[in-house]
Amino acid sequence: MEIKSTSVLPSRYDDFLYAVICEDGNGTQISVVSALARLDVDPWEEAARLDEMIGARAQKRLISMLDRMSGQNWMDDQKKAVASRLVGLLPTSRARSNPMPGSEVSIELLVCVAIFWGFLLATAALTYNDHKTSAVAESHASITPPVQNPSASSDVRIATD
Incomplete structure (x- = not known):
């Protein structure tokens, strides 16, 4: 029997939402979608909101979320690196970082x-x-x-x- 996906959630954010942020104390990987759910934030709405922001603003917002969601002691460099990597996975950010030749x-x-x-x-x-x-x-x-x-x-x- 074939099961078809009936999800109405936009798949354009999958790379961002299912990216691993870190591991918790039990060795379980925490993805963006689970981190946002732990913060009681709709992951797809937040992904769309972040995607509309300029990279630096989106990074600051993600850093503040990282501070709230994980009980880990993140160093500033680590938070910036993770936030930068995650913002790079957003569809609009990828389009900005890989422009068509001559478009910039x-x-x-x-x-x-x-x-x-x-x-x-x-x-x-x-x-x-x-x-x-x-x-x-x-x-x-x-x-x-x-x-x-x-x-x-x-x-x-x-x-x-």
Whole structure:
């Protein structure tokens, strides 16, 4: 007989929820789902809440939960390491840490592109202005008759003796 799962709980959080946090005094592994249940917190709601947070905030929240749920004496480094590992298992955190190639653009690149386009626009504006100025000068030159030297005569006389 085949048994089908009828769970309506989102499976996207399984990696996070079933990750082992630590072992209790009896050698039993404590998972995130069991730790959250011990704190009387709905594991799937909390996973969704943590998944919406930025990594550092989610880590702080997990650290505070670790302090409350386990009777262990955690060192700060251990708590940070466990919280960091667990946050990395959340679907959104994984997507952030493994972006598609080219999907993450740095501020420096954006500034360089903005400077480049600014340079191009300034060059185009100056070139257009220079072209417009020379076109105006040429049109004035074709309208205005050339200035003649008043001492020079336009009549050419041929001397005959």
